[in-house]
Amino acid sequence: MRIVVIGATGHVGGFLVPRLVRQGHQVVAVSRGTSRPYHADAAWEKVERVVLDREAGDAAGTFAPAIAELGADVVIDMVCFTPESASQLVEALRGRVELLVHCGTIWVHGPSVEVPVTEDAERTPFGDYGTGKAAIEELLQHEARRPGGLRSVILHPGHITGPGWEMINPQGNLDLGVWEALATGGEVLLPNLGLETVHHVHADDVAQAFERAVSHQAQAVGQSFHVVSERAITLRGFATAIARHYGQEPNLRFVSFDELRGAISAESAEASFQHASRSHSMSIEKARTLLGYAPRFTTVEAVLDGLAWLRAEGRVTLPC
Template sequence: MTVLVTGATGFIGGALTHHLLAAGERVRVLAREPEKLARAGLSVAEVSRGDITDAAAVERAVAGVDTVYAIAGTFREPSLSDERYREVNVEAVRLMLEAAQRHGVRRVVHCSTVGIHGNVTGAPANEATPIRPEGIYEITKAAGDQLALDRARRGGGPEVVVIRPAPVYGPGDTRLVKLFKLAARDRVILLGDGSPHYHMIFIDDLVEAFRLAGTTPGISGEAFIIAGNECPTLGELIHKIGRLTGHPEQKILKLPAGPVLALSDLCERICRPLGIDPPIYRRRVEFFVNNRAYDITKARTRLGFQPRIGLDEGLARTASWYKEEGFIA
């Protein structure tokens, strides 16, 4: 059976494609820029060129496929218009589901995000925690998530399973470079008090969760939060990275986040209509103040998911790769 992966030139989609190929799966990828596959070390026999927002390209890619791993999407990019976010994170989901239904696809595994649950208060969030998206990225991801679940629950089409990953890290990722650069020093300036949790998932464990979502029977119409075993506070995480990068006696200066958050709102209101990246924006400040703690009981019991990479090992492997690539000293 052929499986289709979208987003194979990205971090998560690329890792999943490597895993599926190594397992002997027959893999097809839908890629806007197929030349990036070789640079990512991927040798895929079936490559369909096109964008997930192009109905004709999606139609071609889905024909003859058993399972779709719909990983592609746009991440938080302040210069993008709200319309582009909706096009990629909502309408492209609709296109994929409709094409999958026409071509008799068995199952679609849709990649969402824990970010749709917003700032977590009280107990760690689980799949029943209210959806409280806080920005255009989260708002559109929440809409795509709901669209996928609604389609599955109506029946008459492919099975649909939704994966909501916690922040993903590991060798090959560049989105957490800023965090490692911040922490890899003797003196750290931190917004807020460092008490919010920052629950993550190592890339190898996330890839295994996607495989389980694609193969486990009887889970159509369900969503699963995927995160690691350990849920450190941001302060604890910074200290761990400091020790791993040769700064065990790290000192942290804590600054109030409120004024910076207000300034970030002002910058975004001015810069986004002009199509330019603001020098500071709300998401970066919220990184320091939003609580991200998640309960993965459902994934353990329904998927049989068990994270295998501990936080210390995952951070060490990531820090080593960052050093090799010259991101940190």
């Protein structure tokens, strides 16, 4: 098939595009610039590159028609964040492509209630990102149910990690110093008892799910799927695993959220709150059953792969 990937040079696209090429598909990689993908692969030599600025194109009403003119059988949209942008794409692609595969997020769910959370669990999303993605999913699923509507699949990744990505740490934020402290025996503050959860996924496992959504259209159309590692992990379990990987016992101090806010930057504190207040722990049974999704990386394995990249890039100082 001819497959157009929007946002193709991002963290997932760097793994997805080579996967599609190796499956024999003709791939058109759409990005807003000419940057190299995060993950190098010889398969990119066989890819058609197209430069389009989505933000400017959406404002002018030209982006979606330009995508439609690329003549795709399947469009994979990695970078749609508003219902308005999604609506433009649907209108342009209806009747012209076989399938649209949209990248959502597990943040369409609010705080976890019963775990693991299934795709059909009652949702209480909050924040612009989660509510926007939930609205996009509602739009796409309504469209897919209409006679003659655009067929679609929605995939909801967790906290994406791996090479090229600053991943969520055991404090629930992006502070690189937390990794260094865990690796050297330094003290790390965790909120409450550290029993809140996060649910990561390696970028290549996300790419696997997108590849399978394309090849399992009959089972996937009109559905949404969680795309995460096998199991979520508690903040304290996460911190312990990372510290012990570097030969340390974790030096953890448990504090209230108010204390945590006073001890770290405002940006880190807000990120910690956003992640811990959701405490996502997602089921992948639906993706496993209908798509054959089988993540290769556990949360800790995915993070260690990302840490190796950060260390090689000189972004963190970690023991060998």
